[in-house]
Amino acid sequence: MGWPEKTKDLSVFYPTNILVTAPEIIFFWVARMAMSGLEFTGKLPFGQVYIHGTVRDETGRKMSKSYGNVIDPLEIIDEVGADSLRFSLISFASQGQDVFIGRKSFTLGRNFANKIWNASRLIIGRAKEEEVKFEGLPALASLSESQRWILSELETCRRSVDKNLKALRLNEAAAGLYQFFWHTYCDWYLEMVKIDWQEKKDRNSLTCAIFILERFLRLLHPFMPFITEEIWSRLKEEGLVQDEAKSLSLSAWPQAISSHYRPKLNLELNLLQEAITAIMDLKREFGIPAGQPIKALLRIPKAKTPFFDAGRDYLMRLAGLSDFQVISTHQRQKMEASRLLSTVEVFLPLTGLFDTGREKQKLEKELAGLEGELAKIAVRLADSQFRNKAPQEVVDREKTRQEQLLEKQKRVKEQMSFLE
Numbered sequence: 001m002g003w004p005e006k007t008k009d010l011s012v013f014y015p016t017n018i019l020v021t022a023p024e025i026i027f028f029w030v031a032r033m034a035m036s037g038l039e040f041t042g043k044l045p046f047g048q049v050y051i052h053g054t055v056r057d058e059t060g061r062k063m064s065k066s067y068g069n070v071i072d073p074l075e076i077i078d079e080v081g082a083d084s085l086r087f088s089l090i091s092f093a094s095q096g097q098d099v100f101i102g103r104k105s106f107t108l109g110r111n112f113a114n115k116i117w118n119a120s121r122l123i124i125g126r127a128k129e130e131e132v133k134f135e136g137l138p139a140l141a142s143l144s145e146s147q148r149w150i151l152s153e154l155e156t157c158r159r160s161v162d163k164n165l166k167a168l169r170l171n172e173a174a175a176g177l178y179q180f181f182w183h184t185y186c187d188w189y190l191e192m193v194k195i196d197w198q199e200k201k202d203r204n205s206l207t208c209a210i211f212i213l214e215r216f217l218r219l220l221h222p223f224m225p226f227i228t229e230e231i232w233s234r235l236k237e238e239g240l241v242q243d244e245a246k247s248l249s250l251s252a253w254p255q256a257i258s259s260h261y262r263p264k265l266n267l268e269l270n271l272l273q274e275a276i277t278a279i280m281d282l283k284r285e286f287g288i289p290a291g292q293p294i295k296a297l298l299r300i301p302k303a304k305t306p307f308f309d310a311g312r313d314y315l316m317r318l319a320g321l322s323d324f325q326v327i328s329t330h331q332r333q334k335m336e337a338s339r340l341l342s343t344v345e346v347f348l349p350l351t352g353l354f355d356t357g358r359e360k361q362k363l364e365k366e367l368a369g370l371e372g373e374l375a376k377i378a379v380r381l382a383d384s385q386f387r388n389k390a391p392q393e394v395v396d397r398e399k400t401r402q403e404q405l406l407e408k409q410k411r412v413k414e415q416m417s418f419l420e
Contacts, residue, residue, distance in 0.1 A: 018168075019046040022054065050168050053098040060100065076106050083224035084109030090223055091174045112178060113227050116220075119186050120231045123209050124238055132203060133239040134210050140259060144196070145310055147208045149269040150189045151260040153180065154212050158254055159261075161219055177220050185212060188273060195317050210240050215254045225249065271304065271344060272311045278339040278346045279319040285415060286337060288353055293322035297347040299330050304343065337415075363416050370409045377402045 015037070021030055030049060037045035056062055057069045064070065076085045088109035092099050126132075140148060157180040164173035189209065196205035214235055217228045232248040235241045245251040279296055288294065296319070300308055305326050308315065315324060332338050335351040377398055380386050387395060 014041065014045065015043050016046045018048045018050055020050045020052060023051050024054075026051070048168070051096060052093060053096060055099045055101065058100060058102040071101065071103060076103070080106045080110040081113060081226070083227050084113050087112060087174060087223050090170050091178070092171065094171050095169055109224075112182070113224065115182055115186060116224075116227060116231070119181075119190065120213060120234075122190070123206075123213055124234060124240070126197075126206060127210060127238060127240055130203070130206065132206055132210070134207065134214075134242060136242065137207065137211055138204055143204055143208065144202070145265065145307070146189070146192045146196070146269065146314070147204055148260075148262060149265050150185070150208060150212055151257075152262040152266050153184050154215060155257055155260040156263070156266065157184075158215070158219060158256070174223055177216070177223065181216055181220075185216070191318060192314055195313055199313055210235070214241055217248060218251055218254050221248055268304070268307050269311070271342070272308065272315065274341045275308075275344050275346055276315060276319045278341060279321070279348065282337045282339055282346070282348050283320070285411075286350060286353070286359065288350075291320055292353075293320055294353065295349055296321050296324040297330060297349075298324055298326050299328065299345040299347070300326050301343055302328065360416065363412055367409065367412050367416070370405055370412065374402065374405050374409065377405070 019030065019033075026049075033045050037043060054062055057071075061067055061069060073085060084106055086109070088106045089099070089101070091108060092101060092105065137151075140151075143151075157176055160176045161173045164170070164176065189212070193205045193209050196202040214232070217232050217235075221228045229248045232241065232251075236243070243251050275298060280290060283290060283292070283294070298308065308326060312324075315321065330345075330347060332347060333349070335349065335356070337348045337350055339346045381395075381398060381402070
C-alpha cells in the first residue's frame with residue numbers, strides 16, 4: 001500500500017468498516033490497532049468492532065487442539081456441505097454469546113439446504129410442465145388474498161433481515177429466513193398453490209411462488225452462497241428470472257416494495273392458519289387420522305366471516321374437513337371437542353368417530369400416572385433440605401417439570417370432559 005505514503009490504496013482501504021474479533025484479544029491487539037491508527041493517521045482503523053463468542057464443545061470446554069476437541073470444518077463440509085456449515089454456525093452465534101457445537105449441530109443447515117433444494121425443484125418442475133415463464137408480477141388487485149398475503153410476509157421478512165443485518169444480529173437474520181421459507185412458504189403457501197392449481201388452474205399462484213423464491217434466494221445468498229447460486233442459475237435458464245446479472249452474487253439486494261406490506265392481511269390469514277392447526281391438533285389428540293374428513297363448527301366474529309368464506313377451499317382441504325359451518329354463538333355439546341383461539345373457537349363433533357370407552361380408559365390411566373408424578377415432585381419441593389442443599393438449577397428444573405405436568409394434566413382433564 002506504499003506505507004507511509006498517502007497512496008490511493010490507503011485512502012480506499014483505510015479505514016475499514018467493521019473488525020470481527022474474539023474477546024480475548026481486545027486489549028492485546030484491537031486496542032493497539034486503534035491507538036496506532038490514531039497515532040499515524042489521525043483516524044480510527046475501523047468504525048465498529050463485532051465481538052464474536054468463543055467456540056466451545058458440547059460440554060462447554062473451549063475448542064482447542066491441546067484438548068483434542070476441535071471439529072475439523074473440512075470434514076463437516078465433506079459430510080453436509082459448506083453452506084450447511086455456514087448457516088448452522090451463523091444460526092448458533094448470538095451476539096456476544098459463546099457457541100456450543102458438536103458434530104450433530106450441523107444437521108440444522110443440512111436439513112434446511114435439503115428443504116430449499118426440494119422446494120425449488122418442485123417450483124421449477126411445475127413451471128416447466130405448465131410452460132410458465134416469469135414476466136413480472138400481475139397487478140395486486142388481480143391477486144387472491146393468499147397471494148397478497150405471501151407477498152406481505154416476504155416483505156415483512158425482508159424488513160426484518162435488513163434490520164438485523166444492520167445491527168449485526170446475524171443469527172436473528174438467519175432465523176427469520178429459516179422461519180419464512182420452511183414454515184410460511186413451504187408449509188403453508190406451497191400447499192395453497194397446490195389447491196389453487198387443482199381447483200382453479202390459477203397461474204398467478206405459481207407466478208407468485210416463483211417471484212418469492214427468487215427474492216428469497218437473494219436474501220439468503222450471503223448465508224448460503226453455493227446452493228442459492230445454483231438454484232438461481234437454474235431459474236434463469238428456465239426463463240423464471242428477470243435480471244440482467246450473470247450471477248446471483250452480482251444481482252441487486254432486494255429493495256422495499258411498500259405496496260406489498262400489509263400487516264392486517266398477515267394477521268387475518270394467520271387466524272385461518274390457527275384454525276386449521278387447531279383442527280389438526282384436536283384430530284391428533286383423539287386419534288382421528290389427519291386425512292379422515294369430519295365436520296367442524298367455527299365461532300367467528302362477524303367481521304371475519306367473509307375472510308373465512310374466501311378461504312373455504314384452504315380450510316376444507318388443509319384441515320381435512322367434509323364440511324364446516326360458521327356460527328355466532330354455540331354451547332359445547334357432549335362428545336364435542338373444542339379449542340379456543342385468539343378470536344375464533346373451533347368445535348368438532350366426535351360422536352361415532354372413535355371408541356369412547358377405550359379412549360376414557362386410556363385417559364384415566366394417563367391421568368393417574370401424571371398425578372403420581374406430580375405428587376412425588378410436590379413432596380420433593382416441600383422438603384426444606386432439598387430446597388436448601390440442592391443446586392438452584394436442580395430446584396428450578398423440578399419446578400419447570402411440575403409446570404409442564406400440570407399443563408398436561410389440564411389438557412387430559414379437558415379431553416375427559418369431552419367424553420362425559
